[in-house]
Structure formats: C-alpha cells, structure tokens
Amino acid sequence: MTQVLAISFSLNGKTIAVDVPAHVLLIDLIRDRLGLRGTKRSCDMEVCGACTVLLDGEPISSCTTLAVDVDRRAVTTIEGVTPPDGLSRIQEAFVLHGGLQCGFCTPGFIMAVTALLETTPHPTDAEIRHYLDGNLCRCTGYTKIFEAVKSLARRQDAA
Amino acid sequence: MLPSPFQFERPSTIADAVRAVGDSGDGMFYAGGTELLLALKMRVIRIDRLIDIKGIPGLDCIAVNGMNEIEIGARCTHRKISGDPVIREHVPALASLCAEVANIRVRNVGTIGGNLCFGEPHADPPTMLAALNARLVLEGSRGTREVYADDFIRSEMETVREPDELLRVIVFPRPAGPVTYRRFKHGERPSVNVAMAWSLNPGRSTITSARVRVGALGSRPQPLTIVEGALRNVAVAEARRAIETALPAALDQLEVNADRHGGADYKRHLAGVLLLRNADEAIIAGGSWPK
Numbered sequence: 053m054t055q056v057l058a059i060s061f062s063l064n065g066k067t068i069a070v071d072v073p074a075h076v077l078l079i080d081l082i083r084d085r086l087g088l089r090g091t092k093r094s095c096d097m098e099v100c101g102a103c104t105v106l107l108d109g110e111p112i113s114s115c116t117t118l119a120v121d122v123d124r125r126a127v128t129t130i131e132g133v134t135p136p137d138g139l140s141r142i143q144e145a146f147v148l149h150g151g152l153q154c155g156f157c158t159p160g161f162i163m164a165v166t167a168l169l170e171t172t173p174h175p176t177d178a179e180i181r182h183y184l185d186g187n188l189c190r191c192t193g194y195t196k197i198f199e200a201v202k203s204l205a206r207r208q209d210a211a
Numbered sequence: 212m213l214p215s216p217f218q219f220e221r222p223s224t225i226a227d228a229v230r231a232v233g234d235s236g237d238g239m240f241y242a243g244g245t246e247l248l249l250a251l252k253m254r255v256i257r258i259d260r261l262i263d264i265k266g267i268p269g270l271d272c273i274a275v276n277g278m279n280e281i282e283i284g285a286r287c288t289h290r291k292i293s294g295d296p297v298i299r300e301h302v303p304a305l306a307s308l309c310a311e312v313a314n315i316r317v318r319n320v321g322t323i324g325g326n327l328c329f330g331e332p333h334a335d336p337p338t339m340l341a342a343l344n345a346r347l348v349l350e351g352s353r354g355t356r357e358v359y360a361d362d363f364i365r366s367e368m369e370t371v372r373e374p375d376e377l378l379r380v381i382v383f384p385r386p387a388g389p390v391t392y393r394r395f396k397h398g399e400r401p402s403v404n405v406a407m408a409w410s411l412n413p414g415r416s417t418i419t420s421a422r423v424r425v426g427a428l429g430s431r432p433q434p435l436t437i438v439e440g441a442l443r444n445v446a447v448a449e450a451r452r453a454i455e456t457a458l459p460a461a462l463d464q465l466e467v468n469a470d471r472h473g474g475a476d477y478k479r480h481l482a483g484v485l486l487l488r489n490a491d492e493a494i495i496a497g498g499s500w501p502k
Contacts, residue, residue, distance in 0.1 A: 054216040074219035074261070075251075096212055097249055098317055099399060110290075113316045116248045120219055121265075164315065186314020186399075 059123035064132030072119045079103050079114040090130035090159045101187030104160035105129050111167045130159035149200035153191045161187050214251035218260040225350050231262045233375040245321035246329040279385050285324025285378040304390040313399045324378045330368045333400035338426030342406035345383035351376035364431035389496035391489035401427045402472035405485040418442050425482045429466035437461035447497045
C-alpha cells in the first residue's frame with residue numbers, strides 16, 4: 053500500500069511543499085515532478101556521482117536517497133549553483149581547462165567541487181583527488197578536471 | 212529503479228522503534244540506506260515498513276566511557292567517525308578507515324551500524340572492529356544483549372541480530388598499542404583487508420598481546436591465531452621476524468573464496484603482504500605510543 057507523506061524543503065533556496073509516496077527517490081522528485089533535469093541518473097547505485105546533489109551543503113547520491121528524507125532540509129542542485137546569466141567560476145574553470153566532453157558527469161562533478169571548496173577553499177592535490185574519487189568520468193579523463201579544480205584553489209590563494 | 216511501496220515510520224525512542232519492527236508484516240530499521248535502499252531497488256529485499264531511526268536521540272554519540280572504553284553510536288556516519296576528535300586521538304586508524312569507505316556521498320549518510328548489520332563480506336569496518344575486540348550492544352523486545360564483533364556476522368549478508376533488535380552502540384577497549392589497517396581493492400569495496408591491534412607493555416618495548424583479523428576473503432573476518440600466538444610477549448623489534456615465521460601456516464588456515472575480486476591463492480598472498488605492511492607501520496608507531 054502506498055503511503056503518501058507531506059514534506060517541505062528548500063530547493064535551491066526556494067521553499068517547496070509536496071506530497072510524496074514514501075518509496076519515491078529524491079532524483080525522481082527533482083527531475084520528474086519538479087522538472088529540474090540537470091541532475092543525471094547513471095549507475096543508480098551510488099558509485100558514479102552523476103546524480104550528486106547537496107543536502108545541507110554535503111554531497112549525496114540522489115538516486116539512493118528517499119525524497120521523504122529531505123523534509124525540513126536544504127537541497128541544492130546544479131540549477132541552484134548556475135547563475136541565471138552565465139556560468140559559475142567552477143563551471144568556467146571546467147570550460148577553460150577542457151574538463152568536459154559529453155557533459156553527462158559534469159553536474160555531479162560541479163556539485164562535488166562546490167561542496168569541496170565550500171569547506172576547503174584551498175585543497176591540496178591529495179585532498180582534491182580524495183574528495184572527487186567517487187565521481188566517475190568515462191570520456192574526458194580526470195587530468196583536465198583535476199587541473200580545473202586546482203586552478204580554483206590557486207586562484208583563491210592569489211586573491 | 213524504484214523500490215516497492217512501503218510504509219514509513221519515524222519513532223523517537225528505541226522502545227518505539229523495536230515495537231514498530233515487531234508489528235505485523237516485515238519491518239526493517241533504516242538509517243543511511245546506502246546498502247538497504249540499493250537492495251530494495253534491486254528487489255532482493257522486500258519489506259512492508261521502514262522504521263527510520265534517525266529521529267531517535269543519542270544514537271550518534273562518540274565518547275570514552277568510565278571503563279576506559281570507546282563507545283560509538285551505531286547511527287554515526289563514516290564521515291562523523293573520520294572527523295571525530297575522540298576517534299582521531301585514540302584510534303586514528305579507525306578514523307582513516309572511515310575516511311576511505313566507498314566515496315564521499317556514501318560516507319556522508321552511510322552509518323557504521325548499518326554497515327555491520329548488512330553483513331557484507333567486502334566491507335572495511337567489521338575487520339577492524341573485530342581486531343579491536345568490539346562488542347555490539349543490541350536492544351530488542353527481550354532486553355539488551357552484547358555480541359562480540361567476531362560473533363556478529365554469521366555468514367555472507369547474515370548476522371546474529373534478530374529483526375527486532377536495534378544495534379545501539381559499538382564498544383571497545385581503548386587501544387593499548389598501535390592499531391593498523393590495510394586493504395587492497397579494485398572498485399569501492401575491499402578485496403582483502405587486514406587489521407592488527409597490539410597491546411604493549413608500559414615500556415612500549417614488548418607486545419603483550421596482538422589481535423589480527425583478515426577480512427573479505429571468506430564470509431566474515433577471520434582471526435590469524437597462529438600469528439597472534441607468535442606475537443605474544445615478543446619484543447617490538449622482533450615482531451616482523453615473528454610474523455614472517457608464522458605466516459605460511461597462518462595463511463593456510465584461512466578460508467578464502469575465489470570471486471570476482473581474484474583467485475584464492477592470489478588473495479591469500481595479498482593478506483600476507485598487507486599484514487607485513489601493517490607490521491612495519493606498527494613497529495614505527497609502537498616507539499611513539501601513546502602519542
């Protein structure tokens with residue numbers, strides 16, 4: 053029997069109130085009900101990172117999170133970190149360093165890097181590699197993505 | 212993939228949670244869901260009700276208790292344990308282990324209790340908790356009981372926990388010597404792991420006792436009793452030689468499955484390599500114990 057629960061949460065800074073069946077996953081709520089398609093489903097088992105969103109600022113896999121679990125919490129998706137008139141500095145760095153080709157893994161990477169730089173504005177090389185270890189890319193390769201993130205750490209150092 | 216529909220309950224006490232699981236139909240405790248939701252999505256587990264324990268206060272505490280033991284609430288995430296000052300001071304190897312479980316997203320929500328209760332053989336925490344001689348405190352409808360980590364996992368994906376028993380806290384003596392952990396992995400789960408905990412004499416020159424556990428090779432972590440015996444009352448400086456002498460016979464005693472992580476001989480060999488690397492680290496760490 054399907055049980056429907058009323059939840060209320062912040063989505064990219066806006067308060068959302070919806071009724072969701074208890075077994076519905078966060079990724080389906082975000083993409084299908086709320087129409088934010090930037091978050092991608094790929095492995096569907098918390099390994100690839102394509103579906104990464106931030107829950108209270110920390111990266112989680114939206115493919116394996118119950119929608120009811122974000123009740124009274126704050127969810128940030130790729131749409132929430134993209135300025136209306138262009139790109140964020142993280143997205144710009146990915147473009148400048150050629151850190152994307154097909155772009156399917158990119159939203160997940162951007163969300164992970166957003167969380168990393170929020171808590172660690174000047175990550176070491178090892179910290180970047182360790183944090184992004186769970187985001188998979190199957191066409192660009194990791195060197196350019198790593199260099200994009202490294203450029204942000206450096207730029208902040210110089211500032 | 213979507214799980215089959217279920218009822219969702221949010222009890223605020225352990226007693227209510229235990230009662231809720233015991234109600235009619237199949238209920239199951241739920242916290243991080245990093246293993247359970249995968250199994251529900253793949254429809255290899257079917258349940259009628261999920262009992263969310265995240266609203267129960269006190270299940271995510273970490274502290275040194277009055278018996279000089281370390282207590283870790285079962286609901287602590289890997290991330291919390293990896294950054295906790297008590298764990299980093301007294302069991303830095305456990306903090307490092309938790310900082311390397313799966314990936315950042317899993318560590319943010321996955322709990323140490325869930326990891327143990329799932330009984331996955333290819334897991335990091337059970338091997339070290341067995342080496343630390345941890346006890347698992349279960350709260351059920353028939354009261355409280357404690358189970359040693361060594362006895363908790365019965366076989367692959369199966370533990371001695373009853374469905375209506377909630378793992379509340381994990382308790383182990385504050386280590387009296389270096390604790391080391393090494394693993395080898397292809398994907399996110401360990402193919403082989405080895406944990407070793409030494410107790411040193413007050414002068415730090417001699418190993419009074421050692422616990423060595425090898426994980427992921429069989430259905431649950433296994434003790435290397437021959438190595439443990441060889442290390443008893445041995446000078447730290449002689450530890451490597453003692454292990455090398457005992458190792459062939461000790462490795463022969465291991466139950467080793469051949470699986471997609473590798474053949475049995477290969478993984479048995481890796482266990483020996485990882486153990487000796489642990490020993491090298493412990494010998495150096497022993498000289499400066501406690502920090």
